[in-house]
Amino acid sequence: MLQGLIRKMPVHVLDGQVQYNLKMGNEQIPLNALIGQKVALQFDGTIECTHCGKATKKSFSQGFCYRCFTKLAACDTCIMSPEKCHHHLGTCREPEWAEKYCMQSHYVYLSNSSSLKVGITRGDQLPTRWIDQGATQGRAIFSVSNRRISGLVETLFKEVVADKTNWRTMLKGDAPAMDLEQEQERLIELVYESLDSLQHEFGLQSITDLSDHNETHTFTYPVIEYPTKVVSINAEKTPLVEGRLLGIKGQYWMLDTGVINIRKYTGYHAKFTV
Known part of the structure; x- marks a missing residue:
């Protein structure tokens, strides 16, 4: 027990x-x-807030009381939509928290869970992120300098590939295997000009293509x-x-x-x- x-x-x-x-x-x-x-x-x-430890009648954002949900940077809208990050505007809820978790390298990746999808995660969260989504394959395609830029890159890819996992489909079995390296090349070709514009705006070191330095990971x-x-x-x-x-x-x-x-x-x- x-x-x-x-x-x-x-x-x-x-x-x-x-x-x-x-x-x-x-x-x-x-x-x-x-x-x-x-x-x-x-x-x-019984429900307790995972941040402050106080009892709460309802859990928000998977583990927080309402007060923490409205105060913590970890619960801000930019966590779900990183392209909306406003740290650079000086309006972040918790600048020190953001420096630790958002202003560090992130990956833009492709994964195969219910089907092909694009996603982002912190540099220290692979392969955990893929596993939490039930992916049978995962491949990092870009390393970017911070969370906001990763969100901007992801937004470009969302125009040509899904960014969500269909959890019901994922739980009915494994999706057919894909050649993620080939998919990476195909998708980059579709958004190349927009990627080039982002890199020009934020600098050459802001977005690193991992095409020649990465592998596809598989999970059972x-x-x-x-x-x-x-x-x-x-x-x-x-x-x-x-x-x-x-x-x-x-x-x-x-x-x-x-x-x-x-x-x-x-x-x-x-x-x-x-």
């Missing part, structure tokens, strides 16, 4: 397969060995059976979440009773039993 406040599942890769841990408070338990067994999560209705997930129909479990309506654990992909558990996004319940207190 394990109990405490739920956190995003920590992940690592071993021999090509993603390994998951369930983290509750300061304790963790490996999950891959439990695939095929019946498990249960009992939610007791601990799944023994994919659902034919994806039924989402709402733990607020069904506090006792139980069933046979058929697999884990992204931050989702696939049970024979439905699927649940563990990350969605960050800060919720629960008890886990096998």
Whole structure:
């Protein structure tokens, strides 16, 4: 048994397969060995803000109380839309936080989760970012000097390729393998002139093409059976979440009773039993 406040599942890769841990408070338990067994999560209705620790009736932005949600830079609109970063205008909610997390190198990448998509992440977040999206392939295509520029580059690619994962499709099985190197070349050709303009605006060192210095990474997930129909479990309506654990992909558990996004319940207190 394990109990405490739920956190995003920590992940690592071993021999090509993603390994998951369930983290509750300061304790963790490996999950891959439990695939095929019946498990249960009992939610007791308690929610705590992961920043200030205060009790909250509702969780915002996956783990925050309303006050922190409206005050923290980590919850600002530019986190979801980095091209809207306003640090350079002097209006950032937390300039010191931004210096640590936003004003550092980021990657623009291609991944294959439900289909081909473009995305961005901090330089220290690969391959975790790909795994959290349930991607079976991932490839960094540009290194950029900060989060805002990564968002501007991503915006160019969003004109020619998706930037979202269809989580329902992702949970029904692995997408067909793609040649991400070939896709990279094709997409860059489509936005080359706009990329050149951005680089001219921000400087030659602001955007580095990784075409000749990178590789495509592949991942497999601990799944023994994919659902034919994806039924989402709402733990607020069904506090006792139980069933046979058929697999884990992204931050989702696939049970024979439905699927649940563990990350969605960050800060919720629960008890886990096998």
